Amino acid sequence: MPSVDVAGEFETIRRLLAPLAHPEWGRGLLDDVAVVPSRTGYDLVLTKDTIVEGVHFLPDDPLDTVAQKLLRVNLSDLASKGAEPFGYLLGCFWSNRCGWPEREAFAAGLKRDQAAFHVALMGGDTVSTPGPASFSLTMLGWTPRGQTIGRDGARPGDLILVTGAIGDGYLGLQAARGLLSLDPGRIAALVDHYRAPLPRLAFAGQIRELATAAIDVSDGLLADLGHVAAASGVAMEVTLDSLPVSAAGQAWLDGRVDGEDARLQLATGGDDYEIAFTAPPAHETALRREADRQHLRLTCIGRVSRGTGLTVHHAGAVVAVDRTGWTHR
Amino acid sequence: MPSVDVAGEFETIRRLLAPLAHPEWGRGLLDDVAVVPSRTGYDLVLTKDTIVEGVHFLPDDPLDTVAQKLLRVNLSDLASKGAEPFGYLLGCFWSNRCGWPEREAFAAGLKRDQAAFHVALMGGDTVSTPGPASFSLTMLGWTPRGQTIGRDGARPGDLILVTGAIGDGYLGLQAARGLLSLDPGRIAALVDHYRAPLPRLAFAGQIRELATAAIDVSDGLLADLGHVAAASGVAMEVTLDSLPVSAAGQAWLDGRVDGEDARLQLATGGDDYEIAFTAPPAHETALRREADRQHLRLTCIGRVSRGTGLTVHHAGAVVAVDRTGWTHR
Numbered sequence: 129m130p131s132v133d134v135a136g137e138f139e140t141i142r143r144l145l146a147p148l149a150h151p152e153w154g155r156g157l158l159d160d161v162a163v164v165p166s167r168t169g170y171d172l173v174l175t176k177d178t179i180v181e182g183v184h185f186l187p188d189d190p191l192d193t194v195a196q197k198l199l200r201v202n203l204s205d206l207a208s209k210g211a212e213p214f215g216y217l218l219g220c221f222w223s224n225r226c227g228w229p230e231r232e233a234f235a236a237g238l239k240r241d242q243a244a245f246h247v248a249l250m251g252g253d254t255v256s257t258p259g260p261a262s263f264s265l266t267m268l269g270w271t272p273r274g275q276t277i278g279r280d281g282a283r284p285g286d287l288i289l290v291t292g293a294i295g296d297g298y299l300g301l302q303a304a305r306g307l308l309s310l311d312p313g314r315i316a317a318l319v320d321h322y323r324a325p326l327p328r329l330a331f332a333g334q335i336r337e338l339a340t341a342a343i344d345v346s347d348g349l350l351a352d353l354g355h356v357a358a359a360s361g362v363a364m365e366v367t368l369d370s371l372p373v374s375a376a377g378q379a380w381l382d383g384r385v386d387g388e389d390a391r392l393q394l395a396t397g398g399d400d401y402e403i404a405f406t407a408p409p410a411h412e413t414a415l416r417r418e419a420d421r422q423h424l425r426l427t428c429i430g431r432v433s434r435g436t437g438l439t440v441h442h443a444g445a446v447v448a449v450d451r452t453g454w455t456h457r
Numbered sequence: 458m459p460s461v462d463v464a465g466e467f468e469t470i471r472r473l474l475a476p477l478a479h480p481e482w483g484r485g486l487l488d489d490v491a492v493v494p495s496r497t498g499y500d501l502v503l504t505k506d507t508i509v510e511g512v513h514f515l516p517d518d519p520l521d522t523v524a525q526k527l528l529r530v531n532l533s534d535l536a537s538k539g540a541e542p543f544g545y546l547l548g549c550f551w552s553n554r555c556g557w558p559e560r561e562a563f564a565a566g567l568k569r570d571q572a573a574f575h576v577a578l579m580g581g582d583t584v585s586t587p588g589p590a591s592f593s594l595t596m597l598g599w600t601p602r603g604q605t606i607g608r609d610g611a612r613p614g615d616l617i618l619v620t621g622a623i624g625d626g627y628l629g630l631q632a633a634r635g636l637l638s639l640d641p642g643r644i645a646a647l648v649d650h651y652r653a654p655l656p657r658l659a660f661a662g663q664i665r666e667l668a669t670a671a672i673d674v675s676d677g678l679l680a681d682l683g684h685v686a687a688a689s690g691v692a693m694e695v696t697l698d699s700l701p702v703s704a705a706g707q708a709w710l711d712g713r714v715d716g717e718d719a720r721l722q723l724a725t726g727g728d729d730y731e732i733a734f735t736a737p738p739a740h741e742t743a744l745r746r747e748a749d750r751q752h753l754r755l756t757c758i759g760r761v762s763r764g765t766g767l768t769v770h771h772a773g774a775v776v777a778v779d780r781t782g783w784t785h786r
Contacts, residue, residue, distance in 0.1 A: 164501040178584050
């Protein structure tokens, strides 16, 4: 389509994006399409996530980390399905603040993460917008045929497990806004996590082989587990006492008066990009062996049962849920 | 990702978009990914186009036709590559003006064109934005392995052909803005073309089998042919005298004092979504036979030659090109 600033968009594609193109399937970004050969015995897995300045990232977030976050939230979706990403299509809506240096920074962030996660640019579109800077990314990956993990496979008796730590996304946003009082090293770690979370791609193979259902933690751990419970037609019992938190998260918890409310904030904040999943108890040993090998924390936080809905426990009591969120009883 | 208006977005997905999902590969839009089985002997072809209110569509364009235009500009890209579309991922950035009735209208436009063009929704993302309404769509299709037509296959001696008529996109935008004085029937036809151009999917098979290079006319016929000439490393001679125009286009031309300048406006205006392509003269008879069968106009507007660049002829003289656009000599 014609765009307002065609010359600038052509230059952006030619100088900044074409060097990131997949050597074969991206056609140098010189054609209107990308062409991916079918891979016998595999399914193509696709996801598309969208971010808007002022909504999903902050106006003063550096654009290289905005690019990294955009890639990583999509990579996280694929990791949680057991898929192996290989490429992506990118839609850029550049705002007035996106001059050449900002576009260079954005491309530098893409380049850094393309190398880290072994993906390449396949195509897309770049336009100018009078609104806030916005980006939309379609990530592509492979799974062996029929082995993509969904939200709907959890079975009564399964364990509920989560990788890494929960709550750093929530605390990271507050840290980036200057709202947290913790020591500077912890603040920096939280801001880093908020701006460039680590997708758990290294664990995707174990998810694919050993999990019954999985989701990446983006809306908030409890909400995301609720999606899995609903899709699977099961009930879930989760205990907040087991919630894995980072060193920074523990330091923050230590400063709270109401520990239960604080844990609920971490468990509902979202933006963690860990994998929450279910697996039969018989697979726990194999899962822990591989997690240990990767030095990846893996925590059992509950159990799947018959019924519907999510029940949250803390300190031996049930934490009640109402329609507008989570309150303790 | 969490969004500002999560409840509204969930409802939009559940009530308006989930009914449009591909019955198998879209997973009811209840998962984070779409899963497409590999198709032996075929390549997957992907394109992504993006539209912004006030830039690519007008603030008073009805949202059902905005949805149709978004689908159709992407379908046009696939048609010009000889591909057969089957599904798409959709990113919606709803502005403040996109209340429930507007979202319903948008979904109704998608539904209408899904039926017309045999595609289904595979997944995507929907968010609220404080900026203008914007949409990004990734279209997916198949071509038999290795048969996707590029921009880079034009050879000296090939004919340059174009489907349908050129200039209705340019005139349609003016008509939609109330800037044209033609009779109301012609105005309505031009506005219809601007809002919902017809992608030439029915001719995609002939493009794939008989064309050497092809592009859909979005930037403007001459600019798009320039892209093909550059990618193919050839020169092109085009004659404006042969430019195919619609009845409305002819009525507009008849009212111009400078016919050459008027034809140049039509040939550079863009937004036509016809297919401009090159083919060996030996294939012309077969191409015309199929075009006739489809009642599709097919016009030879020039010839590929050795060298570089595009030379435009009119009334026996050469029309010169400068860096900022097209002027006549």
